[in-house]
Amino acid sequence: MSQEVNLHEHAGAMTTHEVHHDEHHGHHHKETFITKYVFSQDHKMIAKQFLITGIVWAIIGGLFSVLFRLQLGFPNETFPWLENILGKWAAGGKIHPEFYYALTTMHGTVLVFFVLTAGLSGTFSNFLIPLQVGARDMASPFMNMLSYWFFFVASIVMISSLFVQTGPASGGWTVYPPLSALGDASEGSKIGMDLWLIAMALFVVNSLLGSLNYISTILNMRTKGMSMTRMPLTIWALFFTAVLGVLSFPVLLSGFILLLFDRHAGTSFYLSDIFLASTQKALPNEGGSAILYQHLFWFLGHPEVYIIILPTMGLVSDVMSANARKPIFGYMAMVGSMFAIAVLAFLVWAHHMFVTGLNPFLGAFFVLLTLLIAVPSAIKVFNWITTLWRGNLRFTPGMLFSIGFVSLFISGGLTGIFLGNSTLDIHLHDTYFVIAHFHIVMGVSAFFGMFAGLYHWFPKMYGRYMNNTMAYIHFWITLVGAYLIFWPMHYQGLAGVPRRYLDFSGWTSFNQFDGLNRFISIVTMMVFAVQLLFVFNFFYSIFKGRKVRTQNPWGATTLEWTTPINPGHGNWEGEIPEVHRWAYDYGKDGRDFIPQTEPISASESPESKH
Amino acid sequence: MGVEAMEQRKRIHPNKFTMWVAIASITMMFAGLTSAYIVKRSQPSWTSFEMPVIFWYSTGVMLLSSLAIHFSLRAFRERNRVKYRQLITLTAILGLVFVVLQWIGFKQIWATGIQFSGAGGGQFLYIIAGLHGLHVIGGVIALIILFFKAYSTRFRNYNPVPVEVMSTYWHFVDLLWIYLMVFFMLLQ
Known part of the structure; x- marks a missing residue:
């Protein structure tokens, strides 16, 4: 089960490659600290x-959830130390209601966009695309x-807010406007909202620049012999992700531009017939439609959840097969x-809007299209299970997290069938059922992937291994913890507990969950602590981890393991290797694995139909 | 690297391909905005507006600039550097003239009382045509970079890819404006 055993097992299969060692790489141009670590152009x-930016964001975003869980679990207690950290936002040791909403808002923004979009796609698209398709760079x-x-x-802009x-x-x-469009409506709709919009506009530019590159690298820079159907599934997944991003983020940007004009130029794209209680004034805006914003937002918003989950589907497929x-x-x-999934992603956005006054006739189509997503999702799940079936499983941390991913994806996916029905959604919308659904199916599973x-x-990234013991602790506590946190929320949601509420003590019908809320909050803190253990393991291993001594430690078939242990800018020392087969020749003709670079020999059994 | 280069020649150049994907992306942005326009037309208190005459002139200028960049690309391919420089300069100037004409057009509509307040289609016009204008300005900046490269005495570059990418983009902003023009005319 440990890596050592695997290393010995596969030492025999390593004959086709010489093991290169660090230092030597093709390009010898001078690199300064600035060009190597700061303004680097090496993918x-x-x-x-x-x-690493994503990890920093994940800690911040996770901490937000710990803070608001503190409020939800212990609404009647005070924590004087909170005032020391948060100042006026926790005066008297209780989280200020305005700040509670800021915490939930920023938790969502940070994790959806900054961690699970930029941190995930940014990391793996950049790292794996050139290495796995056989290119020197993007x-x-x-x-x-x-x-x-x-x-x-x-x-920086988002942090400064x-x-x-x-x-x-x-x-x-x-x-959603009108709340976000009117500075007088709430504290958070003032300058904080402007900074949010600016940060998100910059974020969209980041995503577009990245995705353009990923697409044209995958389609145009593949090495000789790397036909599209020989690409590892990771690359396919990252490709579809980038296409979704390129086509949906610009629409979000146009929605944000209109929102900025409503905020500052007096236009009425989203505003109509509003009387503001805080200023006791009727606003002149008329003819605007708040639903219009929701259409523009969810036209990105729905593809966005696939932008989050597709890359992990690819990663999991490759880790699992290997x-x-x-x-x-x-x-x-x-x-x-x-x-x-990528096509359907663009055709289901209105299922986020079933109860906004959307025409019920139109809703019926969106129900149908939404439920159709179950078909490709189920195909994928069955394929993962059949890949595991009778496999020669090595329970490395990567493998455990892959299996955990499939478990979570099934659990979270099933509740999607409930929510995709416009009739059930009347009861379930904006309850903890929704929270439970999307956290399991896209939040936690994407993290597992x-x-x-x-x-x-x-x-491959650092030429060292991460510590396995810490990894196993990380896996088991996170898996059990994730289920303990989100499973009970389904029951809360079915009972009608609304999301985003600060304090349930005023509702007799929701009081019964006080103990459960406390339990969820305590588990949240434990799971958060284990993530910090992961962060420690990550940084510790960069400097002190056990060194990688073989070129292909997992005995994998794909191209990235044919590069030197610490590849330089340009990835391969000599010529880029040629590819002769697909990426999944494991256990073929009595051999443990055959790398993609090995030509098909005459005696070999015919290429499996894939 | 020889094999790689040969392999590469069969396919479209990555930079050109990137430009096509970027065009798809920009198209989505304007598709989002124009469909928002269509949705909002059915809302109460919608008012339409008259397109100023000057927009016809700016359309003409845009079409001329497209012709100019077309011939400048041809001149570049024929290694006629003098003609190329002249035409690329002309394209950039026509681009700037277009932006100025748009600005004058905006001022004219603004003067007729179609402003940001209210709920009319005019607010969309400023934003949609304004964003298009920003894309033209971006193109002009790129043209200026090409212009300086063309006059650089240190580097003499016969690689047509940057000029081809530029020309594709320029034709795209031209077509985009014609689409917007037709869109606003039909849906007044």
């Missing part, structure tokens, strides 16, 4: 920049660097179902 370094390394720095500036006097945006991560020592089951079905990828490719 591997940019990937690490995205990753189509445009300069644009790639620009993409990271747009993300960095977006991060936490420190303005009126606080950060607090109208929910979807920033650690089950079996070809991935149904390669073409996997590609086809990802394509189907990301962890699987990190544990698996960490040796």
